[in-house]
Amino acid sequence: SAVISQKPSRDICQRGTSLTIQCQVDSQVTMMFWYRQQPGQSLTLIATANQGSEATYESGFVIDKFPISRPNLTFSTLTVSNMSPEDSSIYLCSVVPGQGFYEQYFGPGTRLTVT
């Protein structure tokens, strides 16, 4: 397994501003992902954070809105840009510490409220 921390744990932001969320893992991992979990909903994959290259985004998510950095094998950031109330959600990072893609471990999440 892996120990994952996220910062901030929660934030309240104003419409039109941006927030950067950090994800730190206690060991080097190849695969790192960012998910969104809207109130009462399940998890939706935003993108795969690739180390040393541009992130791979899922349908419906774009780099201009959710820029992602992955400078090394233990750290990634997700920025939520030009926020609107519809971006209010929990944002989670996950990692695959071993060989099996299906064994994903999640951080505690960042609870974002946009007013």
Add this chain to the structure above:
Amino acid sequence: QKEVEQDPGPLSVPEGAIVSLNCTYSNSAFQYFMWYRQYSRKGPELLMYTYSSGNKEDGRFTAQVDKSSKYISLFIRDSQPSDSATYLCSKAAGNKLTFGGGTRVLVKP
């Protein structure tokens, strides 16, 4: 139709009862199936994963996959109040996990 469907619950059971959770999926191109547990205000925690049809047991938890009917189940024996959480089923295809909406479980002492 969603790729993975779960009854949202809540499912309320008395302590010591068996909790039975189910998921259906719509795409046959999946090999691995997972169950995650998510406590309130926490990230999901991987409980079990299974590959192919059949049963897999881990302590009080049993995961069951029936690929012919595209059905995934999780059974929790001797349920405890600490099992109260939302349970998410998930399937893996390629490099992507797809999650069901989750079933909220409440185990009453």
